Amino acid sequence: MAEENLQENEQSAGGYGAGRRYVARPKICQFCADKNIKIDYKSSDMMRRFVTEEGKIRPRRQTGTCARHQRELAGAVKRARHIALLPFVSERPND
Secondary structure, eight states: OHHHHHHHHHHHTTOTTOSOOOOOOOOOOHHHHOTTOOOOTTOHHHHHTTBOTTSOBOOHHHHOOOHHHHHHHHHHHHHHHHTTSSOSSOOOOOO
């Protein structure tokens, strides 16, 4: 009885069993889909899409790239950082 009340409360409050659920769509590697896109360390605007605000490389599960292109992308981001096209870390104010 107590478990039923708990589940009803969670559902009504938007908690555990509330209406909508996240359905993970399969992500397609954009480099595999479009063969014209090349991973180049000199194209810093493209590289910024694969880097977080803190400067970390985004993981495959976020970007949807395949393993092969994720390795190439990581190498290109590291090369762009080394020659100062991308920052190693973000510039956050001292809190």
